[in-house]
Amino acid sequence: MLRNRPDLSREKLERTRQLMDKHAEDALVTGYEDLIPGLNLPDPDDRHVLAAAIVASANVIVTVNVRDFPHDVLAPFGLDAQHPDEFVLHLLDLAPGIVAAAARNHRESLKNPPKTVDEYLDTLEAQGLTQTVSVLREHMF
Numbered sequence: 001m002l003r004n005r006p007d008l009s010r011e012k013l014e015r016t017r018q019l020m021d022k023h024a025e026d027a028l029v030t031g032y033e034d035l036i037p038g039l040n041l042p043d044p045d046d047r048h049v050l051a052a053a054i055v056a057s058a059n060v061i062v063t064v065n066v067r068d069f070p071h072d073v074l075a076p077f078g079l080d081a082q083h084p085d086e087f088v089l090h091l092l093d094l095a096p097g098i099v100a101a102a103a104r105n106h107r108e109s110l111k112n113p114p115k116t117v118d119e120y121l122d123t124l125e126a127q128g129l130t131q132t133v134s135v136l137r138e139h140m141f
Helices: 010-023 033-038 044-055 071-077 084-094 096-109 117-126 130-140
Strands: 060-062 080-082
Touching (some): 044 060, 044 071, 060 084, 071 080, 080 084, 084 096, 084 130, 096 117, 096 130, 117 130
Parallel strands (some): 060 080
16 A cells, blocks of 8 residues: 555554444454465455455455355355445435435545545546545435
């Protein structure tokens, strides 16, 4: 990460990791390391993701790199790979009010810099959440 983002420091990344861990304690997965060598994926550097998903009994791996997680490899473990846009669209279908409230809360929590609704949605769109933004623009904001 530091190589790709020279604007970040090790301290900032560590603080972000600690905050994420603090707010998502039930999302931390341990004990998956022994599975890694036995897994085969197009990108061997992604095997830890699959191993953690197996140990966590996950149903889906949310990734922009869906092609790096082929269906035939994931299916025996009861897993599917979904692009974040597809994943959020499913959430919007299941609980539109909750997802819209989470998006509003997230936008309102941004302080450096703060973002208008349009700026926030433009940012999501630039991150590849094009269909999600379309639904949010039309129905939620």
